[in-house]
Amino acid sequence: AANVPAAQKSGWTSFLKSLASFSGDLSGLTAPPFILSPTSLSEFPSYWGEPKDLFASIADGKTPEDRQLRVTKWFLSTLSGQFTRREKETGSEKKPLNPFLGEQFLGSWDNGELVLTVEQVSHHPPITAYHLENKKRGIVFEGNCAQKTSFSARMISVKQVGHGILRVKLGDGSTESYLVTLPKLKIEGLWTGKPYVELTETSYIQGSHGLTSTIKYSGAGWVTGTSHSHTTTITTGPGGPTLYTITGTWTGESRFVKPSKEGREGTVFLDAGEEGMREPISVKPVKQQGEYESRRAWKAVADGIRSGDYNAASVAKGALENAERQRRKDEQAAGQQFQLRLFDLRQNDPEYAHLAALLKFKPEEEDSWILKAQ
Ligand code: 0T9
Secondary structure (H helix, E strand, O other), X not given: OOOOOHHHHHHHHHXXXXXXXXXXXXXXXXXXXXXXXEEEHHHHHHHHOOOHHHHHHHHHOOOHHHHHHHHHHHHHHHHHHHHXXXXXXXXXXXXXXXXXXXXXXXEEEHHHOEEEEEEXXXXXXXXXXXXXEEXXXXXXXXXXXXXXXXEEOOEEEXXXXXXXXXXXXXXXXXXXXXXXXXOEEEEEOOOOOOOEEEEEOEEEEEEOOOOEEEEEEEOOOOOOOOOOEEEEEEEOOOOOOEEEEEEEEOOOEEEEEXXXXXXXXXXXXXXXXXXXXXXXXXXXXXXXXXXXXXXXXXXXXXXXXXXXXXXXXXXXXXXXXXXHHHHHHHHHHOOOOOOOOOEEEEEXXXXXXXXXXXXXXXXXXXXXXXXEEO
């Protein structure tokens, strides 16, 4: 484990051992300091908004097919922010802070043209709800995200539980919607102390007009293969005739290949590596934040991690966690339940049922609900 600081080698080994005998929710495991991130998982939905111009331009699509291409392009362009940038910036993936129940992350882009609202709606297991809206362009992306993790063959496998629904208001006043399912991921590089993410299997984007994007992920294998690759097809429904095939990497260039219509073959669909295509979210200074806002609540912990004062970080984290446990106890004693502040839980959402049926997708029980912003 060449990348593990000498003093933390035994801590890392015992962390890996604890992983081997653990599955489900990793958030509670104690990891050695060098692998801790000062950022809470509640901030991660901001990756959906970073390619803000591609998100806004979905509304410029003239036909269902044009909009399906635009939604697919926006989706692919979020992936390098979601899955490789942290590793690139800090040398490895790190363990994010585990959001407390009711934790909020609020921010915007372009002076409030695009607004993100996030609330942690469950602590155990961790579930995050988000709402991203460009009011001017009439586009909303809303969803929830949880993870199921297991450990096998030297890596962590993560199934993302949850989905998003994108809605776009059309010129005639009607609304088109898109179900966005989430890829599975593997966390590799654990034994060398330099964890990184690779995506696997397939995710989908199902439009209410019937078109389907199928995104197949692959990585570097033993012998062949390029990291962070995908092949995406756009078909008239699941398994239907192919209109477009796009292949490349979700960190760099993707091109149209055969079969694709309209002489697009060979042309560039997206360069996800293009500078300036993703902009980080703007968040109020901590001093102006509300008491449930992530960066304010975690400030002492994050400061400790950033400055290497792990003792201060762990004392602050303990204090936050104790206060949370006490809140739950108080609620229980008063016969109350924690009330969400920003989202409502909706079961049996008809729009979701409709899109899932188009995709011939049988949602699991835990994924059959959605959270809507209040
Ligand atoms: C939704 C994303 C998700 C969250 C993270 C698995 C993971 C927590 C969930 C799925 C976002 O839209 C996309 C990106 C990265 C995912 C994280 C990567 C990761 O390692 C963590 C897990 C919980 C760990 O921290 C594992 C332990 C750690 C030592 C490995 C670095």
